[in-house]
Amino acid sequence: MRNILKSATLESKFPLLSVEHDCIISKDAEITVGFKVILPELFTVTSTEYEAIHSTWLKAIKVLPDFSIVNKQDWFIQENYEPDVQKDELSFLSRSFERHFNERPFLNHTCYLFLTKTTKEHSRKQSNFSTLCRGFIVPKEIQDKETAVKFVEAVSQFERIVNDSGFVKLARLTTDEIVGTNEHAGIIEKYFALSQEDVTCLQDMAISPAEMRIGDKLLCLHTLSDLDDLPSKFQTDGRYEKLSTDRSDCRLSFASPVGVLLSCNHIYNQYIFIDDHTENLKRFEKQARNMHSLSRYSRANQINKQWIEQYLNAAHSFGLTSVRCHCNVIAWSEDHEQLKRIKNDVGSQLALMECKPRHNTIDTPTLYWAGIPGNAGDFPSEESFYTFIEQALCLFTEETNYRSSLSPFGIKMVDRLTGKPLHVDISDLPMKKGITTNRNKFVLGPSGSGKSFFMNHMVRQYYEQGTHVLLVDTGNSYQGLCTLINRKTKGEDGIYFTYTEDNPISFNPFYTDDYQFDVEKKDSIKTLLLTLWKSEDDKTSKTESGELGSAVNAYIKKIKADKSVTPCFNTFYEFMRDDYRQELNRREIKVKKMDFNIDNLLTTLSQYYRGGRYDFLLNSDKDIDLLSKRFIVFEIDSIKENKELFPVVTIIIMEAFINKMRRLKGVRKQLIIEEAWKAIASANMAEYLKYMYKTVRKYYGEAIVVTQEVDDIISSPVVKESIINNSDCKILLDQRKYMNKFDSIQNLLGLTEKEKAQILSINMDNHPSRRYKEVWIGLGGVQSAVYATEVSLEEYYTYTTEETEKLELNNLAEKLDGNMELAIKQLAESKRNQIYET
Incomplete structure (x- = not known):
């Protein structure tokens, strides 16, 4: 039956012809190669590294032939965290952690890069020549075999240059990833659905200048397509004030405000059009002469002539390549009121870049159409402006949100920006990658910084993954967790030794x-x-x-x-x-x-x-049977001031751990010494500490020292030689109260300026509606990031060191015949209900 409706079908307007050899071929005979881009994580890149990334892109783009188009497409999609609570092996606390984050919204970032080889004729097309407005006409100039081969070779060089940089990674998109399979949608289907999920059902599109709609999603478009809209100066990165201090700089890329910092569904498109450089300069020479001849009629012509001459002088003096550039932000919502708020948000973020927010209500359909993977050649040329590659690259977003580790072993932390749970391996994967040479850890955090919560959180997860944990504590920090394990295992595990006059510890x-x-x-x-x-x-x-x-x-x-x-x-x-x-x-x-x-x-x-x-x-x-017990706490707070007894007890506990370590083959072991190290940090103990720290690595073990006093680590050479130098993983909590002393801490721990900036940013911009403390984790001086320690109420009451809360929990457990797990559940639920009521 003949279609008599005014609406057109997607099939009739579809601009792509086929996908062959992992290349997209358009109906205008343009070739496109796609990549998935892996960018560095947010807040982990310094100004020098941003410049290095910028330099890498520059080198790579210069190998592409004339009439190539670089389209970097960053997707930011709001998603909700889906907990996996159905696993049988999940413990009570792990399940409560997952439930705590159920439906937690976060912004997921996916980055693609498309390199397109177009033709000279096609590169000059305007919006009225888009495939949305016409049929397909075979261009006079089409890609011959030699041109295609040279382009594919240039793309391979491009990929090699970027991947060799070590900052950005490109992964070539395969045919299945482009067109999809029976089980998974391809990137083209995802683009037409404005989704990164496996959506295989296309939705209706309403395309008009007044309003563009895809399914129920209403689109708005902001463009950077005119020199008048741009700031007077470009730079690779800028200072992020919310996490910077007068002693440190937190850096983000110049375009980050419309990247991960823009918290709505949006796509940020960045285009660089590589034309014939020599021809461009000739055209500008001609324009300059015309402006000069017309200058008597208008002063503006004379000024424009000066601007063009400055552009030509820069091109010739510094050997810069003339290109065209365009950037746009496509945002959407299903609600008109929310779309108004999103428009304002996008505009304000563009203003943070010192750009003039321009809400484009005319070219939304053609710019959306040009963004189809493989259809960059359909871009309307009047929407681009002339610049150089160096300046155009400053508009690239260069960071992504935090990623989970691929290792099966690790701990659950939280993304400090979005609050999404992350799986982080700070023991095994860094060793495999050669980032660290041991699993030992040094933890520094003043009182009230959340040190006990982080340590409880980490130790609990290590224990649940089969680790034998032995703790030497001086403040009852682990009593709640140990009691829970003891009651859960009916006394078989979770052994708590404490020193009393009536029942002293003996060895x-x-x-x-x-x-x-x-x-x-x-x-x-x-x-x-x-x-x-x-x-x-x-x-x-x-x-x-x-x-x-x-x-x-x-x-x-x-x-x-x-x-x-x-x-x-x-x-x-x-x-x-x-x-x-x-x-x-x-x-x-x-x-x-x-x-x-x-x-x-x-x-x-x-x-x-x-x-x-x-x-x-x-x-x-x-x-003392330490061999079969997997969670043991030695609480020696009552003798910590005894200079004769305390070091001896501590040493014997450590020696007992080494004996356990030798006999348990292939089992992960963890020795955690809290403030006890201060009593044993004598000259006589230096060799023993060095020996223990070096030996534990060979037996699949790790030693962790935890302290809160800065003066102790600064004044003790034993700690520096024996502990710090043999701990490749360093964990620091809020150090702002030691801001004036931090230079000495930085020198002692061998921290870089980048790591210093990260540490001093801890807890500076915490989300007001979430209860958490941040922690910095550094691995071998190579990899570092700040994470949030956010836990459920059940975990909170397990870890808490507040005396009143511990008494309340213990009294409730006594009423429930010693069932600590049930007491924690009931207490957490009652507190949760109180929060909801208020």
Whole structure:
């Protein structure tokens, strides 16, 4: 049946002919190659790096032949986070985290790049010659085989130059990605649906200058198509004031206001038209002469002549290439009132670029049509302005939103800009990529910065992924999480050791179940004994260290030979007092007391021997079963001021962790030391700390030190040598209260200016309706970003260190027969209802 309606079909106007060899062929014989572009993440690029990216684009574009079109198309689509709560292995807290972010809106960014080879004749077409207004006429000049081959070769060079830069990555679009498959929509279908989802059903289009509509989506268009609309000066990047301080700069690309910072559905199109440079300059020479001859009739002609001459002088003086450029923002909404707000938002963001917002109500259909992938040759030439490649590239958006890690292992953090949950791997993937050489971490955050919440959040997720976690804590920060794990596992896990006078922590450093003592075990015992003997200010001589090591070796031989001797500190002390002292006296070469004073050693260690003040500490008659327990907390807050007891207890816990580490093959292990390191950061402990930090890497483990006092890390050379230099992952929280001291922190941690700017931006522009604290994570000085630690109410009440909230939770748990999980659920739900009511 013949179509008698006035409306046209998409088939009759469709400008594309076919897709062959991953190239789009238009009905005007134009060839287009498409790429998906991976840009750097937001707030992670410095001014120097923006210039390097700009330089890369410049080098790449210069290899393209004349009458080529570069169309960079950035899609920003509002989506809602869809939690995956159906997984069977999800824990109670993981499921509550996912539910907390259910339907959380965020702006998803997808970037494409299309390189089109058009013809000289077609490049000069105006809007009244668009395929929307006419049939298809085969151009006089069409692409021959040689032209096509040269263009494809140039595109390959373009791709290589960009990918070699290390900042931007191009992935060639395949035929299936362009035209789609039975299961997935192609980019052309997505463009006609204004969606990045798999939409395979085309919608009606209403095309008119007054209003353009695709389905229910109403379009508005803002253009940068005239020199009068542009700022007087272009630059690659600019200062983002909201996250900058007087000591640091946060940088974003020049066009970022219409990129990720414009929070509505929109497409940002950037076009660069490469014409015949020589012909362009000849045309301008002719125009300048005409303007000069007409200058007597109008002063404007004389001024225009001067502008043209400046353009020609710049082109000849600096070897710049003359091109045409155009940018537009296509935004849409399904509601007229909301569309008005979007128009204002787009206009205000363009004004932030110092551009004149121009709402185009005439050329919306033709500019939308030219944006079809592969149809850039249909662009109306009157909508472009002349400039140079360098200036045109400043209008490119050069950053994207945060991306999740592809690694199966990691932790859930949150995008600081949109609030979208992200999967971040800060242990395995950086090691595989060579960014880091170990998994150790150093955490610095003052009181109130959210340090405890972040650590609880990280440790909980590591535990749920099979990690054996051992914590040395001094402030009950992990009591809630440990109690929850303990109740959940019915006492099989989540072991909480605390020091009390009635039930002190005791160990046996000489105990092994198989009497096997390797070199590392012997060294750790020797280091422990030196710590017990020497004060913080005393230095250990080589003779003292050697003799004590020999004594440990001799004692181990004795207990192996005589199984009636119980391995413990008491029998070791007796061996030193009776056997080893006599052996020293029998030697031909005597050891002077000033070199190794065994009497002083025995006197100092007597308080740990039978009948001494601390005789319980090293003579435990039972081995603490650390091997099978995956979550263990040693809370030693009550002895943290005891200069004799605290370092010994801490060292033995660490030695016990190393023993656990050696025996569990292929299992991830994590040792976390909170403020305890301050008591053990003596000269005698330096070698042991270095040894532990270097050894843990070899056994699929990681050591984490957490501190809040800046002065401690600045004043302790042991911490710098033993901990900081062996921690490739550094985690810092809000440092603004140390703003005046930050230069020394920066020098100590070896932070770059980029990392400094990121750290000082923490919590500066937090969303008022969301409750979270930000955290900076740096990996090997190569990769760094600021994330948000946002948790559900269930997680909040599990992690909280507020005494009143902990009491409220514990009292509720007692009423529920000790069911901590149910108590957390009920408390969180009641608080949530209170928030809704208010």
